[in-house]
Amino acid sequence: MSAADEQSPARDAILEVRDLRKTFGSGGGVLGGNHEQVHAVNGVSFDVLRGETFGLVGESGCGKSTTARMICRLEEPTSGEIRFEGTDVAKMGRKQLLPFRRDVQMVFQDPYSSLNPRHTVGSIIGEPFIVHGVAKDAKERTKRVQDLMDLVGLNPEHYNRLPHEFSGGQRQRIGIARALALEPKLLIADEPVSALDVSIQAQILNLLRRLQRDLGLSLLFIAHDLSVVRYMCDRIAVMFAGEIVEMADSAQLFAAPQHEYTQRLLDAVPIPEPGARKRQREQQAEIDGVGVAAAEG
Amino acid sequence: MWARLKRDRVAVVSLWVVVGLIAIAILAPLIVKLFGLPAPDFQNSNAVDEFGQPTGPTGANPLGVDQLGRDVASRVIYGARISLSVALLSTALSVVFGTLVGVIAGYFRGWVDAIVSRMLDVLLAFPILMLGIGLASACSIGNGCLGGLITPGVPVVVLIIAIAGFPYIARIVRGQVLSLREKEFVLAAQSIGASPWRIMLRHLVPNLVAPIIVYSTVLVPQNILFEAALSFLGVGVQDPTSSWGQMLGDASKNPDQWWFMLFPGLALLTTVLAFNLLGDGLQDALNPRKRR
Numbered sequence: 001m002s003a004a005d006e007q008s009p010a011r012d013a014i015l016e017v018r019d020l021r022k023t024f025g026s027g028g029g030v031l032g033g034n035h036e037q038v039h040a041v042n043g044v045s046f047d048v049l050r051g052e053t054f055g056l057v058g059e060s061g062c063g064k065s066t067t068a069r070m071i072c073r074l075e076e077p078t079s080g081e082i083r084f085e086g087t088d089v090a091k092m093g094r095k096q097l098l099p100f101r102r103d104v105q106m107v108f109q110d111p112y113s114s115l116n117p118r119h120t121v122g123s124i125i126g127e128p129f130i131v132h133g134v135a136k137d138a139k140e141r142t143k144r145v146q147d148l149m150d151l152v153g154l155n156p157e158h159y160n161r162l163p164h165e166f167s168g169g170q171r172q173r174i175g176i177a178r179a180l181a182l183e184p185k186l187l188i189a190d191e192p193v194s195a196l197d198v199s200i201q202a203q204i205l206n207l208l209r210r211l212q213r214d215l216g217l218s219l220l221f222i223a224h225d226l227s228v229v230r231y232m233c234d235r236i237a238v239m240f241a242g243e244i245v246e247m248a249d250s251a252q253l254f255a256a257p258q259h260e261y262t263q264r265l266l267d268a269v270p271i272p273e274p275g276a277r278k279r280q281r282e283q284q285a286e287i288d289g290v291g292v293a294a295a296e297g
Numbered sequence: 298m299w300a301r302l303k304r305d306r307v308a309v310v311s312l313w314v315v316v317g318l319i320a321i322a323i324l325a326p327l328i329v330k331l332f333g334l335p336a337p338d339f340q341n342s343n344a345v346d347e348f349g350q351p352t353g354p355t356g357a358n359p360l361g362v363d364q365l366g367r368d369v370a371s372r373v374i375y376g377a378r379i380s381l382s383v384a385l386l387s388t389a390l391s392v393v394f395g396t397l398v399g400v401i402a403g404y405f406r407g408w409v410d411a412i413v414s415r416m417l418d419v420l421l422a423f424p425i426l427m428l429g430i431g432l433a434s435a436c437s438i439g440n441g442c443l444g445g446l447i448t449p450g451v452p453v454v455v456l457i458i459a460i461a462g463f464p465y466i467a468r469i470v471r472g473q474v475l476s477l478r479e480k481e482f483v484l485a486a487q488s489i490g491a492s493p494w495r496i497m498l499r500h501l502v503p504n505l506v507a508p509i510i511v512y513s514t515v516l517v518p519q520n521i522l523f524e525a526a527l528s529f530l531g532v533g534v535q536d537p538t539s540s541w542g543q544m545l546g547d548a549s550k551n552p553d554q555w556w557f558m559l560f561p562g563l564a565l566l567t568t569v570l571a572f573n574l575l576g577d578g579l580q581d582a583l584n585p586r587k588r589r
Binding site for chain 1: 480482487488491500503504
């Protein structure tokens with residue numbers, strides 16, 4: 001993939017990330033101390049196109065979540081540029097930030113800590129309305145919150161319940177409803193299913209896919225599980241140690257992984273068929289054998 | 298929480314004692330009238346013996362009288378008013394101010410936290426009784442301090458005790474906030490665009506209620522004792538308002554008249570013990586890891 005291809009204006013990018021870096025480390029403090037630094041995100045560039053689902057995969061600690069938080073401006077980048085609809089996110093003042101927050105929303109990883117345990121579902125989902133001064137009338141707010149609950153597959157009558165009365169999957173639905181309240185253009189899902197049971201994961205993934213299609217969302221989907229990403233995404237970037245090592249269309253990436261790390265990741269995915277792995281290895285050996293024979297012959 | 302507190306017998310008894318004490322404090326004039334006791338500041342020169350010494354328990358004065366001929370029983374009952382109101386008021390002030398300071402320091406971190414925490418360290422390092430005596434003397438001259446806002450007597454005592462107590466609350470709250478602010482619901486609120494004030498008041502403070510309740514119940518008996526100590530030293534509540542500490546202080550000058558020292562002492566002991574045991578019980582009831 002060339003740089004020209006990446007930046008061609010023909011593709012309608014909602015989000016452009018250029019050479020993003022984030023360095024954590026002790027600033028040294030007053031007494032000097034050691035200046036050990038960790039490059040959590042080390043020069044990451046990618047685009048998210050309007051209406052697509054873009055996947056960011058990598059093992060834990062590779063900088064995926066930090067990238068997501070920088071895009072949402074929950075953390076300041078050390079350097080680099082994030083442009084949302086052409087506007088530099090880092091340079092937004094208070095006045096521009098509020099509309100930006102409307103347009104970019106996040107679904108968090110852990111549905112157990114991302115909901116305030118002391119707030120009812122109604123006030124959790126309704127909070128964006130209060131903060132942004134939308135639906136000021138309490139009755140109207142209740143109505144819109146209940147519509148949202150219905151949209152994500154929750155019983156609107158559970159409006160007054162507390163988060164601890166819900167299961168993990170239901171809690172994640174609450175988190176999704178909250179993120180959708182302000183009708184965002186870009187939704188960032190930071191490992192939205194990794195804390196859930198496998199049986200529940202599919203339900204949440206299907207919900208996200210349905211919402212993405214119906215609401216015309218652009219989705220930045222972050223995960224460490226390749227099979228999940230494959231199911232969800234149009235394009236995928238593979239991250240390793242703070243850098244993107246490979247970026248390709250979903251089908252292409254899985255058919256012909258270019259980078260060694262991607263290949264290792266793919267090899268680590270279990271194949272749900274007894275003996276399949278062994279057969280694959282034998283086939284590979286056969287091809288290699290033919291190759292060797294051909295070379296010798 | 299309530300159900301678990303009810304299983305703790307000691308805590309239930311302490312709760313009743315505390316409720317009883319509060320009732321006595323509120324109904325003091327009624328109780329005194331009911332038992333036909335003289336008013337707490339009524340000086341009966343006939344009750345003092347011919348050498349001007351206080352006399353022991355009699356029919357008219359069941360717990361004896363002090364050196365001015367004032368009824369000890371009546372003064373002990375009225376003393377509950379001062380003890381409890383000073384302790385509860387100063388605890389409330391400490392909690393409000395300590396929570397505010399602690400939440401701000403913990404939420405903003407960085408240099409805000411550094412400045413606030415160092416100031417708290419300075420306050421904690423102060424010999425607080427000395428500070429109290431100094432402040433009390435300074436505020437007891439003329440119209441009081443802060444432009445007449447803090448007048449001598451009870452307001453000064455409340456202020457001193459609140460100043461002494463709030464750094465502890467602030468520290469505990471700060472620590473809790475430092476861990477709470479890392480939870481994803483705070484990030485979620487930030488990504489919605491909620492202001493720092495909204496996050497602090499609507500998201501953080503409601504999650505701090507349990508530790509604050511527990512610490513306040515420990516602070517109340519401490520503050521009762523502190524008020525008694527200040528009054529004992531003569532810089533707290535002033536005559537003719539009666540306070541247990543001040544009665545003990547007077548009694549220490551007449552060690553032969555046992556009734557004069559015993560009854561306010563007993564009242565103080567009961568109150569402090571009840572609040573402490575109630576605090577213990579609440580702590581157990583609010584701590585989910587300690588199941589019996």
